[in-house]
Amino acid sequence: MPASNTYCAIAKYSLAEIKLTLGIKTHLGKLTNIDFLNCNKHVIPPQNDFVKDIVDQLNRYINDGKREFHIALEPSGTPFQLKVWRALQAIPVGVKLSYGEMAKSLHTGARAIGNACRKNPVPIIIPCHRVIAQSSLGGYGGATQGKNLELKRWLLSHECKK
DNA sequence: ACCAACCCATCCT
DNA sequence: AGGATGGGTTGGT
Numbered sequence: 001m002p003a004s005n006t007y008c009a010i011a012k013y014s015l016a017e018i019k020l021t022l023g024i025k026t027h028l029g030k031l032t033n034i035d036f037l038n039c040n041k042h043v044i045p046p047q048n049d050f051v052k053d054i055v056d057q058l059n060r061y062i063n064d065g066k067r068e069f070h071i072a073l074e075p076s077g078t079p080f081q082l083k084v085w086r087a088l089q090a091i092p093v094g095v096k097l098s099y100g101e102m103a104k105s106l107h108t109g110a111r112a113i114g115n116a117c118r119k120n121p122v123p124i125i126i127p128c129h130r131v132i133a134q135s136s137l138g139g140y141g142g143a144t145q146g147k148n149l150e151l152k153r154w155l156l157s158h159e160c161k162k
Numbered sequence: 163a164c165c166a167a168c169c170c171a172t173c174c175t
Numbered sequence: 176a177g178g179a180t181g182g183g184t185t186g187g188t
Contacts, residue, residue, distance in 0.1 A: 080182065099172055109181040110172040116182080118171050131171080139171025148171095 054125075061124075065158035066093050075121045080108075084116035091130045093159050098134050118142055129155045 054071060061067045075085060087106060091097060099110040099117075106113070117128040123141060129152045132138045141148035 078183080100174095103172085103181090109179090111170060111179095112172090112181040112183090114171040115169095116171095119183085128171085133171075134173065137171095142171070144171060152171095 058124075065155075065161055068093060069125045071125055073122055073125070075126070077116075077119060077121070080112070081116045081119055084113060085120060085126050088117070088120070088126050088128055088131070091127060093127075096130050096132055096156065099131055099138065100134060102131060114139070124155065127155075130159075 057067070057069050057071065061069065075082070077085065083106065084102070087102060099113045102113045103110040113131065117131055118139065120126050120128045123129070129140060137149060137152060138144075139149070140152035143149065
């Protein structure tokens with residue numbers, strides 16, 4: 001699939017709206033929203049190798065939901081949030097956990113996990129969509145209903161396709 | 163610096 | 176329906 005289709009898919013599921021790139025820091029410096037907006041609109045190609053790498057990996061993921069991300073992230077957050085986000089990245093593709101289950105393994109409370117997920121600066125790549133509530137889908141992108149939840153549902157089904 | 167009060171992508175009774 | 180829960184934020188002193 002060419003890159004343009006990927007960006008269509010991204011636009012379709014409002015990825016930009018949930019601020020994908022917010023807070024990503026790397027050895028190449030901070031990736032800004034501008035970088036990604038420009039990528040989306042095809043105004044200019046990715047600005048540097050890091051952005052290009054992310055775009056490539058997103059392309060592969062859109063093609064194949066089983067694809068894992070290998071991106072060195074340095075998101076900024078509280079120690080607790082960093083711990084939760086690390087744990088999120090350890091959840092394999094296709095696995096769904098509940099907030100309560102995650103809370104138990106991290107010795108904390110379910111709502112605290114939800115709090116940290118809500119603050120995830122790098123949705124999709126840090127796969128907070130794999131955490132769901134006990135008896136419902138739970139929230140996504142700071143919302144408990146609406147477009148963001150459609151994206152969460154899509155991501156989960158995308159990762160289940162064989 | 164501290165504390166009280168509130169906010170939540172939850173869960174249990 | 177209501178209460179417990181834990182981390183974060185805000186606003187007061």
